[in-house]
Amino acid sequence: MATNVSIEYANAEKKYHDAKTPEDKLTALLEMRSTVPSHKGCEAMRREISKKIAELKSTIERQKNAVAKKGSSSASMYVKKEGVGQVVLIGGPNVGKSFILNKLVGKDIAQVTPYPFATTEPVPAMMDYDGASVQLVELPAIIEGSSEGKAQGKEIIGMVRNADAVVIVASSKEEGKVIVDELAKSNVYLNKTKPPIDVKSSSFPGIQISGKEYLKFGVEQLEQYLKNTGYSNSNVIITGTINSLSEVAQALNERIVYKKAIAINSWEYSEHKAVDWKCQIFLLLDAILVYTKKPNQTLEQTEPLSLPKGSTVFDVAKHLHKDFASKLKFARVWGSTKFDGQRVGPEYELKNKDIIEINI
Ligand SMILES: Nc1nc2c(ncn2[C@@H]2O[C@H](COP(=O)(O)OP(=O)(O)OP(=O)(O)O)[C@@H](O)[C@H]2O)c(=O)[nH]1
Ligand SMILES: [Mg+2]
Incomplete structure (x- = not known):
């Protein structure tokens, strides 16, 4: 503290040092600026305080923006990957995702409740598999409309997109289908592979196609389609059966990700069954x-x-x-x-x- 300042200034300065939040610091700085002595010798002090006020205001603004963004952004759910790989547990509300997570890791980590939507954040836990650790993450429930953003749907499906593999918890085929469909609408395909056609833009004029014999429709149709989609100059390699243009569109869609998945019915749980599930989960990771x-x-x-x-x-x-x-x-x-x-x-x-x- 400078020696030639008022008691008010000294109090404000103490408040500044004691303040815990940026907002409290800002209030104290404003008080300091209004009580700093007005003589010329204190000009540098006043400038220093004004500079800190400006910095703090922009920090507070940035933090506010970050919070607002978190509420709407699809990247706000994130769990750092650990162990052999990250496997997400997904399913409708109240299907037993938390119950299964706890059984697979052998600890009560997730909250099992008789009512739906109890899990609102990803719950990570490490599962032991023969001495190695696989990361399981229970995600909040997926419902019809998740792909359009209902019930944090975009964030949840964003987590599935980033995972190494998927476990669907469902007690019937119909329940499982709702989940598979919501993911497909968001370009996350389960247990499918990219159709065996590779298209790369080329600096040579025209479309070069190898593997034409695998096409189940006319090659002219493919060429026309490629021209229409901006591949007038391209190299095409086909290595397996291509049945339709929609398969070509799928192969060209770079937003699509392909994930390995298994389905689990939590009501079939037994200690013996859990050993089998753990093994199946490990196999999903191709490790x-x-x-x-x-x-x-x-x-x-x-x-x-x-x-x-x-x-x-x-x-x-x-x-x-x-x-x-x-x-x-x-x-x-x-x-x-x-x-x-x-x-x-x-x-x-x-x-x-x-x-x-x-x-x-
Ligand atoms: N006893 C028994 N109860 C089960 C089983 N599977 C699910 N439950 C019950 O089903 C209810 C829902 O289980 P949770 O594990 O909380 O379900 P969830 O899918 O995590 O639900 P939310 O995260 O809230 O959407 C609870 O009352 C569980 O006790 C099971 O195999 N055996
Ligand atoms: Mg749960």
């Missing part, structure tokens, strides 16, 4: 678990590494240490090999639950 051991160590299982399906011995070495990959001589594998502890090279493709010993 393998690999246990690593050092040479001469016993085969005791430690925390597994999770890797994408198709990973090789070389990938494991690279994952363990950046030097390992270049120094790798060979590995021994227990599990998928013909013999226990069989010697394999860097290109050997590992299978789920293999035990691997890297030799450098």
